[in-house]
Amino acid sequence: MCIIFFKFDPRPASKNAYRLILAANRDELYNRPSKLVDFWGSGNEVLSGLDLEEGKEGGSWLGISKRGRLAALTNYMDARQNPDAQGRGFLVSNFLTDSLDSYSYLKKVSSQGHLYNGFNLLAAEFKAKEDTVCYYGNKGNPEPIFLKPGIYGLSNSLLETPWRKLQHGKRLFTDVINQNLPSDSLVQELLHILNNEELRQTPDPAMESQGEGYSQSMLLALAAVCVRTPGYGTRTNTVILIDRDGNVSFTERTMLNSDINQWKTSCFNFKLLE
Structure with missing residues (x-):
C-alpha cells in the first residue's frame, strides 16, 4: 500500500508558489531490503531509493532526475497476486533513465x-518551457491520460x-498547501500529515469491497494515511x-533496521538542468 498527494501547477502566478508539491508514503514490509535515497545513474542524475529485493534489484517507487523527469508508483489493492509477474518498480527506474516523453513512455x-x-x-x-504530468493504471482505462493542473490523490485504487x-488526507494536504507557508514549514506540516496514524477512516465499503480476501484487522490498519502493523x-x-x-527540494524520512523508533531524514536541494 502507498499514498500520494500532489498539486500540479505548471505556471504558478506567485513568485513563491510551486510547480509541484508532492507528499507520499511508501508502505512495505519493514524487512524488505532497500537502498536509502541517493543520486545514481549516468552522471548521478537520478535521485531515489532503490529496491534490493532479490530479483527486483534496481526498481524504485518514487524518484526524480536533474533533467526534470519524475515517476511515482502505487500498487493496486488485490489479494490475488501473480507471483510470476514482472517487478513493477522497474517501471519507475526505467522512466527516470529513459529518453521517451512521459506520455509515450506510459503508452508503451x-x-x-x-x-x-x-x-x-x-x-x-518539468522543463523550462513546459511541464507535463501523465497517469496510467493497468486496472483502469487502456490509454494513459494527461493531467490538468490541480490537486490529486492516489492510493491503491485508480487515480x-x-x-x-x-x-480525508487530500483535504488536510489542501489546507496545508493553501497556507503559503515557508518551504521548511511546508515540508514539516506535510510530513506531519503523512505520519498521522489517527487519520483512520473506517468503515469504508469501497476499500473493503476491493480488498476482498484481506483480514478485517488488516483492512482497519490500511484505512489510515500512515499504516502501522507489526x-x-x-x-x-x-x-x-x-x-x-x-x-527542487527533496526530503525523505526512512525507517531504519525495521524499527519504527529509528528513522533517518535525508534532504537534497538542486536546480533542474535546462
Whole structure:
C-alpha cells in the first residue's frame, strides 16, 4: 500500500508558489531490503531509493532526475497476486533513465500492462518551457491520460478513487498547501500529515469491497494515511517541491533496521538542468 498527494501547477502566478508539491508514503514490509535515497545513474542524475529485493534489484517507487523527469508508483489493492509477474518498480527506474516523453513512455507501458500485477504510474517532465504530468493504471482505462493542473490523490485504487482515507488526507494536504507557508514549514506540516496514524477512516465499503480476501484487522490498519502493523506499514515519507525557477527540494524520512523508533531524514536541494 502507498499514498500520494500532489498539486500540479505548471505556471504558478506567485513568485513563491510551486510547480509541484508532492507528499507520499511508501508502505512495505519493514524487512524488505532497500537502498536509502541517493543520486545514481549516468552522471548521478537520478535521485531515489532503490529496491534490493532479490530479483527486483534496481526498481524504485518514487524518484526524480536533474533533467526534470519524475515517476511515482502505487500498487493496486488485490489479494490475488501473480507471483510470476514482472517487478513493477522497474517501471519507475526505467522512466527516470529513459529518453521517451512521459506520455509515450506510459503508452508503451500500457501495451505491456498485462505482464504486471495491478499498478498506478505517474510519469512527469518539468522543463523550462513546459511541464507535463501523465497517469496510467493497468486496472483502469487502456490509454494513459494527461493531467490538468490541480490537486490529486492516489492510493491503491485508480487515480482519485474516493476512498475515505484518500479524501480525508487530500483535504488536510489542501489546507496545508493553501497556507503559503515557508518551504521548511511546508515540508514539516506535510510530513506531519503523512505520519498521522489517527487519520483512520473506517468503515469504508469501497476499500473493503476491493480488498476482498484481506483480514478485517488488516483492512482497519490500511484505512489510515500512515499504516502501522507489526511487520508491515509506512516506512518512507517523501516530500518533493519544485518552485517556479526549477529549484527542487527533496526530503525523505526512512525507517531504519525495521524499527519504527529509528528513522533517518535525508534532504537534497538542486536546480533542474535546462
